[in-house]
Amino acid sequence: MRLTHPHISGRVIAAFLCVFFGGLAQIDAQAPLPAGTASPAPEAVLSATVGSIRDDARASILTAAKQLQAVIKHGVVTSANATTAPDGYASRVHASIQDYLNFFSAAINQVEESANGQSLILRLNPVRTGINRVGLSLTLTKPSVSSLVEQSVPEDARASVVGGLEKQQGDLDDTTFAVAYSFVTPKFEWTATSPCFGRDPETYRDLLSGLLMAAPDVDVRAEQIALWQLKKTVIALLPESVRMAKVNEVDFPLTVPLTDFGANAGVAFQLATQWGQLEGRGTLKEQQFFTELGFQTVEDLYDNQPQLSLVGSYHHPARFGGPNEWSANVELQFGRYNINRLVRESRGNAAAAVQLLKTYQAANDTADKFVLVATYKHREAYAVATLDIGGSPVTGFTPIDAASYSELSARLQWGMKLHQLVFASRPRVDVTLEGIRTLENTTVTKNRWVGSVTLTMPVNDAISVPLSLTYANKTEYLDQKDRRLSAHLGFSYRLPGL
């Protein structure tokens, strides 16, 4: 079935072309309708249009159409939302310190206001020496009154006292300093002899571009030749004045209203439909080609690169904002199959690496990963003996004497597929260890550590049998209260189609 323009509004055609070619923002919603043109429901027209196109391009068009509907829906929802005027804290502070910041502009990387306007973040230029990278930031937050203080004021006077205390706090009184350290190799090359650290995309872009260049060429020559002629023909259908005025616009001529083609509008629409079919077919070919080559695994290899980061922070709230806090966090992640391994096993040869991608994809081992995260937090003791508002003590105030508090939490995860086959599939072993230890003053208030080993034996694609051994340092953290070690044998069935 072929469609000709008298049955379709110019607006719908423009929308269809934009949907297919991704130019959602370019829709000319005001395009006038050709004289005497009927206006069928857009859904019916789109459905009929899609129906006229080859099966292999249909999925792409329908997906794009759904995206357009989502965009339109989002736009409607967004426009219907009432907006609340944001608090001006961040912009006010930003403006007041702007002149001082200019003196340090060489050291400041970014000054950023938080989305809710309550914080102003100053990031300094990262310091890099070799593979070491250090980043520093200062966050100014709108000072608030701690709930510890709030709850110590009699309820009937609470609102006015809190309001009075807020006025006593300055804009710059709530500060957080943070320092982040990580190993980041500046640039990784095929000739590298030592492993690379970090996940900065710029480190790998040159290498991964080389990997793509070494891949064989996808055969879309037929589409390319047909498209070249088609494009020239479509452009030639435009009047000279329109062509010259719009030729350099992005997505030209797909965003040109159909009416600009004048008497050639019907032919232009038919050619544009063929154009869409050819590009859709080419896209699907490329997608299938690179998926079969194993390029889906490239991102997994990138995400499995070893990454070590340390972050420390110190939060100094305003006088009535609660206790000072500091924290330290360490995170180590890596996967067995990563870019380091690709470079090592291919001996620095990009073409050999392309062949390895297929092997990695077939082995399906790129999900194997080791993750260690540990965090230590410390809150200092906090005491407020009396409260004064305008020189007068707050009557009924209960003095605050909060003890110091510290918390250590850690999580370790590791998992891999085993090489032994069970029911022709590879079992998987996962190890986890998780715990938390808290102290108030010098008294341990929580000390919980639980570890487990799970062996998952696949029976077929849908059914697997997990066997878990779990150990806890205290019996109350296990299902069986009288033992520290428990075992579970499970049965897992994946519903078809989910």
Add this chain to the structure above:
Amino acid sequence: MKTVGFFPGKAGQRLTIKTKPNDAILGYYILVDQWKGAPSTFVKWNGTEAEGANGVTFDLEPADGYDVTIKAEVKKDATPKIAVTLAIDGTSKEYDIEFPSSEGPVVSRDWNIFLH
């Protein structure tokens, strides 16, 4: 595979390409095909070569035209983009081109240069 722009040009003019990818682009290259009845590979650059201040450049030879294609490995569930500046003899045009991850793992976008 999608055409995002056209350029009219003349033999003897110089084409310059400059690029700036975002963090969702893992790697990319630039391929130029020359048309003389049919396309043939004219030049190929690693994408990072075009990120320098001067970009990459070539002179248009007598031909029917050229296809400039950028082929990129993209991250899933991200919005991969490359800011591209194409200039012919000093007249430049800037594009902010998306490489939708739904078309991944490798997405291509191209420009046609018709010579007259």
